[in-house]
Amino acid sequence: MSSCETCVVRNRAICAGLDNQEIVALNAIGRRRSVSAGEPLIWEDDDSLLVANVIDGVLKLTTSTEDGREQIVGVAYPSDFIGRPFGQTSKASVVALTDARVCVFSRNDFDRFARSHPELEHKLLERTLAELDRTRSWMMLLGRKTAPEKIATFLLEMSDRLAETGCTPITRGPAKRFTLPFSRQQVADVLGLTIETVSRQFTKLKNEGVIDLPARRDVEILNRASLVALAG
Amino acid sequence: MSSCETCVVRNRAICAGLDNQEIVALNAIGRRRSVSAGEPLIWEDDDSLLVANVIDGVLKLTTSTEDGREQIVGVAYPSDFIGRPFGQTSKASVVALTDARVCVFSRNDFDRFARSHPELEHKLLERTLAELDRTRSWMMLLGRKTAPEKIATFLLEMSDRLAETGCTPITRGPAKRFTLPFSRQQVADVLGLTIETVSRQFTKLKNEGVIDLPARRDVEILNRASLVALAG
DNA sequence: CGAGGATTTGACCCTCGTCAAGACTTGTGG
DNA sequence: CCACAAGTCTTGACGAGGGTCAAATCCTCG
Numbered sequence: 001m002s003s004c005e006t007c008v009v010r011n012r013a014i015c016a017g018l019d020n021q022e023i024v025a026l027n028a029i030g031r032r033r034s035v036s037a038g039e040p041l042i043w044e045d046d047d048s049l050l051v052a053n054v055i056d057g058v059l060k061l062t063t064s065t066e067d068g069r070e071q072i073v074g075v076a077y078p079s080d081f082i083g084r085p086f087g088q089t090s091k092a093s094v095v096a097l098t099d100a101r102v103c104v105f106s107r108n109d110f111d112r113f114a115r116s117h118p119e120l121e122h123k124l125l126e127r128t129l130a131e132l133d134r135t136r137s138w139m140m141l142l143g144r145k146t147a148p149e150k151i152a153t154f155l156l157e158m159s160d161r162l163a164e165t166g167c168t169p170i171t172r173g174p175a176k177r178f179t180l181p182f183s184r185q186q187v188a189d190v191l192g193l194t195i196e197t198v199s200r201q202f203t204k205l206k207n208e209g210v211i212d213l214p215a216r217r218d219v220e221i222l223n224r225a226s227l228v229a230l231a232g
Numbered sequence: 233m234s235s236c237e238t239c240v241v242r243n244r245a246i247c248a249g250l251d252n253q254e255i256v257a258l259n260a261i262g263r264r265r266s267v268s269a270g271e272p273l274i275w276e277d278d279d280s281l282l283v284a285n286v287i288d289g290v291l292k293l294t295t296s297t298e299d300g301r302e303q304i305v306g307v308a309y310p311s312d313f314i315g316r317p318f319g320q321t322s323k324a325s326v327v328a329l330t331d332a333r334v335c336v337f338s339r340n341d342f343d344r345f346a347r348s349h350p351e352l353e354h355k356l357l358e359r360t361l362a363e364l365d366r367t368r369s370w371m372m373l374l375g376r377k378t379a380p381e382k383i384a385t386f387l388l389e390m391s392d393r394l395a396e397t398g399c400t401p402i403t404r405g406p407a408k409r410f411t412l413p414f415s416r417q418q419v420a421d422v423l424g425l426t427i428e429t430v431s432r433q434f435t436k437l438k439n440e441g442v443i444d445l446p447a448r449r450d451v452e453i454l455n456r457a458s459l460v461a462l463a464g
Numbered sequence: 465c466g467a468g469g470a471t472t473t474g475a476c477c478c479t480c481g482t483c484a485a486g487a488c489t490t491g492t493g494g
Numbered sequence: 495c496c497a498c499a500a501g502t503c504t505t506g507a508c509g510a511g512g513g514t515c516a517a518a519t520c521c522t523c524g
Contacts, residue, residue: 118350143424192375
């Protein structure tokens, strides 16, 4: 049941490229875990020292100031890797946005396994480099874009990422219609805005006919070209 | 002359941990290059496809919007690794802030070498993970901090990083006095502010006696505790 | 000494945050 | 099945932080 052979992300996560024998060994040190929406997997500053692969669902990575301001610094989709192996413990919380299933490892076990399996370390490196790229382009958004630009960029990114990780019915190309894994407050925390500004920008786009909002968390993109133009 | 044996970052860069034979091989595919202040090493979107180690000096990593807004998404100090190995070419420019020396490799050569030297890939992975941590905490700053908080955080980070990379006379602990490798405009581009706001916040801190500004790019921290409190 | 660039300072104003109220969802229990 | 409550989202009024534009001042270097 909880075996890697049947895992849906077996060929997309960092486990891809491991042979059967290695998979068995990895299987031995990991275990599946379910996290329900809103439940934390890792607390900021905690030293539970675990890492994980996302099998299913969406999780947020956040940091906060002492006075409670929050910034979402990353979003993990199926096949993404979570946690901080090797040395440092990074101060970020991980909380499930939707019901999720993950494959967790103690950091020590994982570190040891990774160091003796270069192919896995390589996969992890590629993934980390890609995440760094994405994070840097998000810095551009946070530092230099206006609220309308932020919202447009966000919707386009959602449309792409939700499609590519198979979270929506449509299988090819960006999703035209999708369900956000975020509340309005969480959208605000991703974009460095307030909930009110997010709401206002959403309704503005709706009134202009660029998007439709059939339900609280549902978005349909009616005019992708406009969004691209607005994204700046 | 340009050999790795005499390299000042030999034991701090990703080359640390390679034995002499490996170093010779790495030496064979790399070459030293000088970049003077203001000169680019990599253009956004270019496919020159090179990666590099910083030997000496400071460089900035930037992305820009079409209409010319710029965001500095990373700063590379001696022993830091620059560029995007494996697959993707990331769209960021690299420009020297000070006169700098780097050790460059064609990406293909480097990729091939790295894949056959797990120890080097591991070092690169650790470095990339650390950079991702730093980048994420910078997202918090860009998305959620006020201008005074940004400036205070920036000065503290400068004081730490310039000390640890040996860019200032003081060798132990954070630097009390240092020379910024940034112009005011570049500080603005790091913090997601305008040059005017940066200037005003600097003079405000000076008037309050928290810092002194003996010269254009020089900063002396008079009251570190205040800065920490202001950093939020 | 003068020119050109960088920085500072000032005046103004716009975007977005704050505060507050109202509307819409969702869930619960009678 | 409905009333009520609690949470989420939207809308409005207002103001402040920080951006914009413009001018003055300060370095730096030929």
